[in-house]
Amino acid sequence: MSAWIWGVGTSNFGRQTDKLPAELAWEALQEALADADVAHVDAAFVGTVFGSLGVAQRALLGVGLAGIPIVTVENACASGSTALHEAHQAILSGRYERVIALGVEHLTSLFAGPIASDPTDREQATGLLFPGIYAMSASRYMYEHDATAEDLAAVAVKNSRHGALNPRAQRRRALSVEEVLGSRMIAEPLTLFQCAGLSDAAAAAVLGPTRRGSRDVALRASALRSGTSWDHTSRHVWGYDVVRDTARDAYDAAGIEPSDADVLEVHDAFTIGELVTVEALGVDAEGAAPAAVAAGEHSLGGKTPVNPSGGLLSRGHPLGATGVAQLAELVWQLRGEADQRQVADARIGLLETMGGGTAGLDGNACVVAVLQAG
Amino acid sequence: MPGSALRVASRPHKLDRADAAPLSFPDPRPSVVSGPYGYAIAGARCTACGHPNATTAPRCPRCGGEAAAALFGPAGTIWATTTIHVASGNRAAPYTLAYVDLDEGPRVLAHVLDGPRLAPRVAQRVRLIARTDNGDPQVEVAR
Numbered sequence: 001m002s003a004w005i006w007g008v009g010t011s012n013f014g015r016q017t018d019k020l021p022a023e024l025a026w027e028a029l030q031e032a033l034a035d036a037d038v039a040h041v042d043a044a045f046v047g048t049v050f051g052s053l054g055v056a057q058r059a060l061l062g063v064g065l066a067g068i069p070i071v072t073v074e075n076a077c078a079s080g081s082t083a084l085h086e087a088h089q090a091i092l093s094g095r096y097e098r099v100i101a102l103g104v105e106h107l108t109s110l111f112a113g114p115i116a117s118d119p120t121d122r123e124q125a126t127g128l129l130f131p132g133i134y135a136m137s138a139s140r141y142m143y144e145h146d147a148t149a150e151d152l153a154a155v156a157v158k159n160s161r162h163g164a165l166n167p168r169a170q171r172r173r174a175l176s177v178e179e180v181l182g183s184r185m186i187a188e189p190l191t192l193f194q195c196a197g198l199s200d201a202a203a204a205a206v207l208g209p210t211r212r213g214s215r216d217v218a219l220r221a222s223a224l225r226s227g228t229s230w231d232h233t234s235r236h237v238w239g240y241d242v243v244r245d246t247a248r249d250a251y252d253a254a255g256i257e258p259s260d261a262d263v264l265e266v267h268d269a270f271t272i273g274e275l276v277t278v279e280a281l282g283v284d285a286e287g288a289a290p291a292a293v294a295a296g297e298h299s300l301g302g303k304t305p306v307n308p309s310g311g312l313l314s315r316g317h318p319l320g321a322t323g324v325a326q327l328a329e330l331v332w333q334l335r336g337e338a339d340q341r342q343v344a345d346a347r348i349g350l351l352e353t354m355g356g357g358t359a360g361l362d363g364n365a366c367v368v369a370v371l372q373a374g
Numbered sequence: 375m376p377g378s379a380l381r382v383a384s385r386p387h388k389l390d391r392a393d394a395a396p397l398s399f400p401d402p403r404p405s406v407v408s409g410p411y412g413y414a415i416a417g418a419r420c421t422a423c424g425h426p427n428a429t430t431a432p433r434c435p436r437c438g439g440e441a442a443a444a445l446f447g448p449a450g451t452i453w454a455t456t457t458i459h460v461a462s463g464n465r466a467a468p469y470t471l472a473y474v475d476l477d478e479g480p481r482v483l484a485h486v487l488d489g490p491r492l493a494p495r496v497a498q499r500v501r502l503i504a505r506t507d508n509g510d511p512q513v514e515v516a517r
């Protein structure tokens with residue numbers, strides 16, 4: 001049994017101080033509804049992290065979707081993909097037939113510098129900003145696997161080349177290793193171009209219970225977990241175990257193995273994130289991701305392209321919108337509509353988003369979804 | 375919305391947060407106390423599985439067992455470390471943080487004394503000392 005993605009849409013990604021959050025959502029919603037060729041849905045699940053009170057309702061009202069059940073979810077960087085997962089489950093259970101998954105975030109109206117999690121969190125209160133949380137992972141990963149600063153930078157270089165091919169991306173310039181390493185140091189070893197920038201954007205998808213034609217993309221499986229305790233007994237950097245376990249849930253439900261994936265959109269809010277994630281997903285062995293990136297395996301044209309959209313680093317990371325933006329990219333890829341960044345013969349797409357920022361947790365939430373060309 | 379004035383502004387528009395209530399809540403950071411063998415983190419140990427925890431949560435994060443107050447430290451080992459180059463709160467950049475696995479104790483986040491100059495490394499031994507001026511837990515690299 002499957003649910004189907006009938007249509008997707010996004011706004012542009014980047015600093016959009018001239019647009020309100022709802023206005024960005026209207027762009028994504030209108031495109032998704034037109035793409036799906038529907039005017040009405042039964043319910044909406046909306047992901048946003050710092051979205052203000054009622055942003056989901058303001059957004060949906062503006063495209064004539066009022067009076068329906070609307071559920072807003074916050075699951076850190078996995079908020080949009082949690083909305084997708086819940087929309088999916090609602091269709092599978094028969095609760096609703098046509099459901100919108102929407103993600104919306106407007107960070108430049110809230111932050112001027114690095115995003116902090118919650119002031120009542122003990123590590124946030126100790127001065128560990130988000131780049132620091134990932135820098136800790138980089139520190140440990142480099143120690144365990146003899147990885148280098150160049151290994152990390154190579155991820156930003158690769159994703160910047162992909163982003164240069166994406167007209168909606170926030171960063172549309174291909175970067176060199178020297179530029180990445182020479183950008184301002186934020187949290188050692190992570191430099192500015194190894195951190196996703198502040199981004200404003202929205203993304204939307206319309207899901208339905210049937211396949212209406214070859215443009216519909218099957219959502220074969222989605223899985224959601226929250227992290228368990230991350231402490232002195234944890235062998236891996238934070239987030240590894242929850243990604244590994246959520247992926248296993250999704251692979252088992254879809255009846256696939258990671259080697260079946262033709263194209264991936266994964267969580268690279270910081271360069272180290274992509275290295276850890278592709279290993280946790282089982283795409284690369286532990287410690288082997290830097291060599292795979294260096295060999296071009298995860299580049300467009302390589303064996304297993306990762307983040308053809310440019311990823312969070314280059315397309316942009318509007319937190320709550322990210323998961324649905326990843327979905328939109330995979331739908332375009334699996335339909336063969338991804339233009340210059342098209343992955344040849346892509347049949348199976350893998351989506352992964354993992355959100356963190358809570359002290360003592362192996363990630364606040366992780367969603368992994370498996371998509372298949374219709 | 376007491377105190378807030380309705381304003382029609384041409385965009386872009388910066389939110390006026392001047393009328394926001396001052397943030398006020400208990401300090402969430404682990405408490406550092408002076409114990410019989412030096413400084414220690416006041417946390418809890420699970421009475422069922424023995425798992426140590428640096429928080430005041432009532433139950434064990436691993437097994438749900440009841441937590442009993444315990445002191446941890448002062449000696450420990452750096453599990454990971456980073457030097458932050460962006461100012462945060464009252465902290466001037468750069469400053470160095472480390473996840474420290476206290477001996478027979480929990481993993482705690484601490485500032486490293488003189489960290490930007492010393493550039494501490496993973497697996498180095500450290501020792502809890504008095505909090506920083508900002509009230510953050512702090513370690514020094516063991517000599």
Ligand SMILES: [Zn+2]
Nearest residue numbers: 420423434437
């Ligand atoms: Zn226990």
